Amino acid sequence: MPEEKVLRLHDVWRTCNKIRAAVFRIGLDLWEYYKPLDPDNRCLISESKFISVLAGPLKGVIGLSDKEICDLTDYFRIQDGRILYSQFCEIIHENIPNFGKNKPLITGLEWEDPLHVNVLSCTETRKLNLIITQIAVLVNKRKIALRPYFQDYELIAKNVGTITLAHFGRVLKFLGIVLGAEEFRLLVKRFAKDAYTVNYVAFLKAIDEVQCYLDEHGMMSFSGDLLEQFPGRIITVELPKLPRPEIGKVMPSQVFGRQTVFHPVMEPTKEAMSTLEVIKRIQRHILEHRIRIHDFFKDFEYLNDSKMTVSQFRRALDALQISSLGRLWLVEPEVDALIALYKDPDDPNRVCWRTFEDDINHVFTVKGLDKLPNLRVESPPEEIAELSRRGTSNWQCEPKSIRDLCEDVLQRIRQRVEERRILLKQFFKDYDRHNRGHxxxxxxxxxxxxxxxxxxxEEVFALERRYNNDLGFNYIQFLQELESQPIVEPLYLRMLEDKKRINAEKPPSEPSEDETNIVLILAKIKAKIVRERIKVLEFMRQFDTHNHLVIERVDFIRGLDQFRCGLTPAEVDTITKAFQASTKPEFIEYVRFAKVVEEAVVTGGLEKVPLLVPLQHVPSEASDKTFLNFDERQTDYDKENIGTVSKDRLIKALSVRRMLELITNKELDALHKCFSIERGGRLEINYRAFLRALHLLQENKKAVPF
Incomplete structure (x- = not known):
């Protein structure tokens, strides 16, 4: 397609520019490599020979990838499969500019001038003149000779009138000339010789010119200060209130906030964190390294009064690697604020370290948790788990232009990675030797x-504003957001909604008459007691530790659940109301309930009535699942009333009562064989004998001792 062809030519042209740059930089001649491979001078060589040059001796020099070599091979291949290397060499060498034919734009004398200075704007020049005047007044007042301090460095470095940025800043600091970041930047911008040196000769000449001007016009007193009556006396280096034509015209560098390339002292100082944030940082540090604070502080406590001196507290923080030199870096104002927070109100020279320990250990648990059994502890707390690293910018507070630019850059990088199948993580891993993620x-x-x-x-800066912190560029977060997939709606969403609707809790309905009938409810419980021989009193007595013969309503319901009687909430509520204690509404008389239920098994007080014959409670085996309606009960498979039925009718009868699913086919055959008699040339089951056997088993079941 046309789009693919344009993209292919663009990639080939980019590769040719890459080779052309290497040829221009090193002075490489491709003809010397390809001519010996073409002894017949046909301008054609095989594909393997063409690739052997680019992938062999020139691969380390030019740095071509296998994909780029394949693109070049495909582009310069003719129909018979050979490569037209002459056209390739001509394209590379005929497009290299020959700068020797051009006349120089500058003579170089500007840089050879020892007093050369750079051009500044009018506003910057006015501010620089104020700065130099202040420095000249300070030097004149202190009687300082500036030149020897700079010449000492030149004797060693042999820089011919220049000095490095770092040494220039150190000399000014040593002489007590305190400058702000913007003032130092203007000095460097004015007197910079190249990327890293300053023309100190021109700087000293500017200072001397200002001093001479002040002396000639009588503006200096004998003490070196400016005269009071001088109307133009400099009070500050700030610019006066004059019209600013540049206001309203925002430059791209101001929009994207390019970082300065000058001395580090020009970078704005970061404000100290709040005390609450300092405590959160310490909690995060303790959590990550699993540190027990008590082990580091107890050795400094001699009187066992939970207090120590300020110096001991600082030493303990250093042992925890929490200081201006430790792993968790804190500035001195932050450490001082932390000490002030935990100082003893009675003795300002001592610190309450146990209070500090309790506050920090909140990241693990809550002190006195044994007294609060229902308290839910979240470890670590959400604000600690989501605490960002120091130095991370608040992305939501960044300008909208930077955020939009960053999203566009991420989208472009994502498309590039998907098209070229690039694994960016491996590139970052090569530089991250210690696996720090930055x-x-x-x-x-x-x-x-x-x-x-x-x-x-500007695009790189937008990425840095989003992913930079105190450790550097967080490439782990960058790759996670880069490789994140869009959230799509699941295909089974409708089925999921149906299942949620089916499994949702049903709203409470009005209780039926059976659920409020205490007689039927007790009959259900008695049937369970008779079948499984459960001792009700033993289940309930465990909740009555003081033998008050009553237990709480919650414990009573818990004991009923152990019976597994299948009671509904309405039935449970009916029982609790029936056996509720008269003096204590929230308690249940479990002993009275046990006597009523266990009457189904044992009759109490028989020793007083020896002639009384107790009645055995026979629970019904029928349930809602095994209940037969009228038509099913009237079904008769023995219409001749001969006492036998066929095997098919036996299966139908068992299926109606849902008993067939309780036995296997092998057990069914054994049952048919046991109770069968021969009648009419076939075996039929004697269902009367079968029912008699079931009756005997039922009677024997009743005779089992309790």
Whole structure:
């Protein structure tokens, strides 16, 4: 298709530019590699020879991937399968610019000038003049000779009038010249010689010119200060309130917040965390490393009064790796705020470390949990589990332009990865030797270049604002969001909704008459007691530890559940109301309930009435599942009334009472064989003998001792 052809040519042209850059940089000649492979000078070689050059001696020099080599081979192949290498070499070498034919745009004398300075805007020049004037006044007042401090470095480095940015900043700090980040940036921008050095000769000349101007015009006193009557005396280096034409014209660098490339002192200082956030960070640190705080603090407590001095508290924090030098890095104001929070109100020189321990251990459990058995403890708490690393920006508070740009970049990277089948995790793993899940900013750019993902500085900055923290670029989170799949609606959603509707709890309905009839409910319980010989009193007595003959309603219901009588909530409510204690509404007289139920098995007080014959309670074996209606009860399979039926009718009779499913076919054959008699040339079952045997078994079941 046309789109695929344009994309293929674009990839081949990009590969040719990559080879052309290597040829221009190293001075490589491809003809020297391909000419010996073509002794007949036909400008054609085989595919294997063409690939052997790019994948052999030139692979490490140019750095082509196998995919790029295959694209070049396919592009320069003719119909018979050979490669037209001459056209390939001509495309590479004829497009290399020859800069020797061009005239130089500059003579180079500008950089050779020892007093060369860079051009600034009008606003920056005015502010820089104020800064230099302040420095000149300070130097003149203290009688400082600046040149020897810079020349000492030049004697060693031989930089011919230049000095590095780091040494330039150290000299100014040593001399007591305190500058802000913006002021230092203007100095470097004005007197920068190249990417990392400063022309200190031009800087000193500017200081001398200001000092000479102040002396010539009589603006300096004998003490080195500016005269009071001087109307233009400098009070501060801040710009005066003048019209600002640049306001309202936002530059791209201001929109995307490009980071400065100057000295680290120019970066804005981070504000200290709040004390609550410091405690959360410590809890996260203790949770991750499973540290017991008590083991580190108890050695400093000599009087066993749960207190220690401030210095001992600091030493204990250092042992926990919680300090300005430990694994959990805290600035001094944060440590001081933590100490102030837990100071002893009676002795300001001591710290209540056990209170600190209890607060930190909340991440594991709650103190005094044995007194609160119903308290639900969440370990770790949600705010600790979701606590982001220090240095992570609040993404929702970032400008909308940066957030939209970051989403577009992620979408582009996702499409690139899917098209090229790139495994980005392995590229990051090569730089993450200690498996920390983070890489540096430089390593991030190297990974993107290696994976041929070309992004602008603004796009890379948007990614850094989203995934950077104090450890670097969080590539684990980046890959998770990059590889996340969109949430789709499941195909079985309708079936899932039907099952939820079927399994949903039914709303409570009005109790029926049987559920409120205490006689029927007790009969159901008695039938269960007779069949399984359950001792009701033993089940209930375990809840009456003080032998009060009553138990709580909840314990009574719990005991009924152990009987497995299949009572409904309405039936349970009816029983509890019937046996409720008169003086204690929330308690049940379980002894009276046990006597009433166990009458089905044993009659109490027989020793007083020896002539009384107790009646045995015979529970009905029928249930809702085995109940027969009128038509089913009138079904007669022995219409001749001869006492025998065929095997088919036996199966039908057992099926009606749902007894056939209780026995196997082999057991059915044995039953038919046991009770069969021969009649009319076939075997028929004597159902009267069969029913008599069932009756005997039922009577024997009643005679079993309790």
């Amino acid at each position: 890489v540096t900013r430089t390593q991030l750019r190297q990974v993107l270049i290696t994976a041929t993902i070309l992004l602008s500085p």
